[in-house]
Amino acid sequence: MAITDKTVAIATGSLAVGIGVLALKTLAWWMTGSVALYSDALESIVNVVTAIVALIAVRLAQRPADAALPYGYHKAEYFSAVVVGVMIIVAAILILREAFYGFLEPSMPDAPLQGLAISFFATVINVVWAQVLIRHGRKARSPAIEADGKHLMTDVVSTIGVLIGLGLVYLTGFAQLDSVLAALVALNILWSGWGVIRESVGGLMDVAVTPDTQKLIRAVIANNADGAIEAHDIRTRQAGKMTFIDFHLVVPGAMSVDEAHSICDDIEGKLREAVADVQITIHVEPENKAKHAGIVVL
Template sequence: MNPSFWLFWNPQRLLMASVAVALVTITLKTAAWYITGSVGLLSDAMESFVNLASALFGVAMVTIAQRPADDDHPYGHHKAEYFSSGFEGALIIGAAVAILWTAGHRLFHPQPLQQVGWGLVLSVLSSGLNGVLAWAMFRSAKIHRSIALEADARHLVTDVWTSAGVVIGIGAVALTGWLWLDALVAMGVALNILWEGGRLMWRSSQGLMDEAVEPEVLAEIQKTLEAFAHPTIRFDHMSTRRAGQRRFVDLHMHMPANWSLGRAAAVRTSVEQALMSAVPGLRATIQLLPSDVEAYVDDEKDLM
């Protein structure tokens, strides 16, 4: 598909689309629960409310993340996306607890299901919408390096699997007459989304703590630096971090002390440009030092 298509469907537009889809799926799944009385379908509908809240919060955080750097935030606002991911994880966990509570009650007080066929049709239709949107979000998240978009996509995939489990469970109830299966399926749904919520919160916490860049990004940085390595030029004290869509690398570049400042600065500029061309979204900061001068570090881990 044309890359310009995914550039048009940026994180903000796709999250707005997620809001619209969430409203549609809430309507479909709530109707499915209403006509069947299935607690499994109720759990599915509750998760769609989480989708809606998460998408709305994600739109707000992505909008903030796109703001340019200012005096109070000289490195930009990119970390705002991690708040979106963490918020979504917290909502998922809250929904899972509510589902477990409701399903536990229904397990001991089972009720017959009504109009199962229509309920399953509405559930499958809503799952199809979520599946298509999740696929688009994953593609766009990879291009735009958006953790908020990736988090919402992962949640939608969880929703699809949730709905599939609910459909299978309700179908089994209709075939066997075992009403307790409905509550058991709902509890399984809750445990699944509880796991996904925990994963999202963990990823968010790691991003807020200045996690290093991904191994493949680090390998690309080192490969680029090796192209400039020379008996008279060496690099050390490299540190990296990521913040939302941005990647940062700081390092020292040693070169002969008899070089003019202009020559040294020109080489540094070439290295910085090469790094930022090799890794989209990277911001490189290089400190120049003479070959016979070592910078003070208080931790051996700071060494390249």
């Protein structure tokens, strides 16, 4: 299965997993009436919504470039991740509201052991699926899939805290601790939402590739530009899984167009071997344009 097809399949599977986990956590809340488990179930609703958004974004990002968007639809995944971040923050605000009212009118949860067992089972599912999402998201360079996986891991951390706390509620009889736990879950979710939005905005602002990738790109250019004088003004940007590279290549003024084009072909071929899903633009200049900076080839 091609990696793009696998990405769509995983995004679809994420929606199915999200619905299943939501059903389990809703059942746990219904059985106990716990505000903390209610907050956990509410976060699962966000997981389902974000899975839908991620699926739409992944399918859209795979559309080929056209006249309207000649550089492609790759940034659609960053918009998806921003929507995910906003949804997370909205959920956190709703949870804080419920925690506040629950603290004013505390009540002990019903059937706590059964509710904890169901919630624990749902958490195990989330742990496994989050790892699948994060690993594939990084491999496929899919911001939407990776953001979905990171949010699920935040959900896992929140749920573990809720389970431990509800155990303490059951042992101590301190009913207001239930609402305190819900508020802590909400704060954790707020932090997660901020992180997702911050990373996505970087992508929308044409963030450069990582320092290691930049170093690799410069090395490939230096080692495969025989016949040129220098390469300067090297710029990179990341858009979803696509990497864009552009730079100026200075060649001797007497060099023919055919020879200069051959050097560009060699560089582009090696860059495509070193960096997956890359678009390259090279501007050829005569030697009087040399800046004696950047990558000196000769």
